Amino acid sequence: MTLFGNTAVVGFGRMGGGIAQVIAQSGRNVTVLESDSGRVDAGFAAVREFLDAGIARGKVTEARRDEVLGRIRGTTAVEELADAELVIEAATERRDVKRAIFADVAAVVSPNSVVVTNTSALSVSDLATAIPQPQRFAGLHFFNPAQLMRVVEIVKGLATSPEVIDSLVQFVVEIGKDPVPVKDRPGFLVNRLLMPYLNDAIQELDDELATAEDIDVAIRLGLGYKLGPFELLDLIGLDVHEHATRSAYDATLDAAFAPPPLLQAMVAAGKLGNKSGGGFREAVQS
Numbered sequence: 560m561t562l563f564g565n566t567a568v569v570g571f572g573r574m575g576g577g578i579a580q581v582i583a584q585s586g587r588n589v590t591v592l593e594s595d596s597g598r599v600d601a602g603f604a605a606v607r608e609f610l611d612a613g614i615a616r617g618k619v620t621e622a623r624r625d626e627v628l629g630r631i632r633g634t635t636a637v638e639e640l641a642d643a644e645l646v647i648e649a650a651t652e653r654r655d656v657k658r659a660i661f662a663d664v665a666a667v668v669s670p671n672s673v674v675v676t677n678t679s680a681l682s683v684s685d686l687a688t689a690i691p692q693p694q695r696f697a698g699l700h701f702f703n704p705a706q707l708m709r710v711v712e713i714v715k716g717l718a719t720s721p722e723v724i725d726s727l728v729q730f731v732v733e734i735g736k737d738p739v740p741v742k743d744r745p746g747f748l749v750n751r752l753l754m755p756y757l758n759d760a761i762q763e764l765d766d767e768l769a770t771a772e773d774i775d776v777a778i779r780l781g782l783g784y785k786l787g788p789f790e791l792l793d794l795i796g797l798d799v800h801e802h803a804t805r806s807a808y809d810a811t812l813d814a815a816f817a818p819p820p821l822l823q824a825m826v827a828a829g830k831l832g833n834k835s836g837g838g839f840r841e842a843v844q845s
């Protein structure tokens with residue numbers, strides 16, 4: 560029997576769509592719950608666009624695209640998640656939104672189902688208290704874009720049972736990803752290392768150690784990273800990084816997470832990175 564053969568995803572945005580696609584590609588059926596039908600349509604369009612780009616590059620056949628899309632079912636009714644053995648929440652990064660979703664989901668799924676959150680910055684142990692069996696709750700942190708990034712952090716909340724962690728490790732392997740079990744601490748593992756590094760790079764720039772372009776070149780060539788810190792910041796969004804690092808700072812009071820003044824100024828000025836047409840790279844060039 561397939562582990563978590565009936566799976567559900569909540570939120571058909573950037574991450575939810577990518578996660579649903581990966582699960583469908585593994586041969587499982589996946590139901591995706593959204594707040595309105597327009598967003599369901601947008602979610603399907605994004606998955607189709609991703610697969611069509613694969614067809615254009617000769618990596619995906621039309622038959623495979625249709626097979627993958629055929630395994631994804633969109634809905635706006637939480638009752639349609641009743642058969643799900645695993646529910647992956649990938650909705651808007653707000654505690655109140657997520658807790659309301661978990662209460663609704665817990666009311667319809669079997670008490671034996673596993674419920675996980677894809678949150679980047681909220682506490683898994685806290686979110687777990689929104690369902691009656693917190694031992695069935697964990698974090699399953701995919702990276703963006705979920706279709707391409709192989710690592711998935713499996714976050715053990717204070718109440719999560721070892722059996723649930725074991726089943727999630729097996730599931731992540733079965734969908735073709737590499738699981739890394741971690742404790743529930745701000746930033747989990749990857750972002751805990753990443754956030755202070757990005758903050759340091761921003762402070763180096765503010766201290767006029769070098770230009771953003773030169774820091775990017777030095778890091779790419781010196782450390783073998785695919786992207787330099789400012790290329791990465793412009794890609795993920797300065798506001799997204801500021802929110803994440805501020806949350807980690809609030810939770811730990813560790814100065815390494817404190818948003819640097821230049822980052823705060825850039826966000827306040829609306830320079831958010833590629834999505835706003837300018838971030839660190841353009842700001843320094845202009």
Ligand SMILES: NC(=O)c1ccc[n+]([C@@H]2O[C@H](COP(=O)([O-])OP(=O)(O)OC[C@H]3O[C@@H](n4cnc5c(N)ncnc54)[C@H](O)[C@@H]3O)[C@@H](O)[C@H]2O)c1
Nearest residue numbers: 570571572573574575592593594649650651652678679703
């Ligand atoms: N974008 C990233 O780089 C990234 C990486 C890892 C984890 N995450 C996490 O993944 C989650 C989703 O992020 P995203 O970038 O996909 O956001 P997004 O805004 O692209 O998608 C969120 C979706 O959730 C939907 N939603 C909101 N309330 C809902 C509800 N009550 N029921 C059903 N759907 C609802 C929204 O309509 C939206 O389509 C967040 O918790 C985020 O922290 C994001």
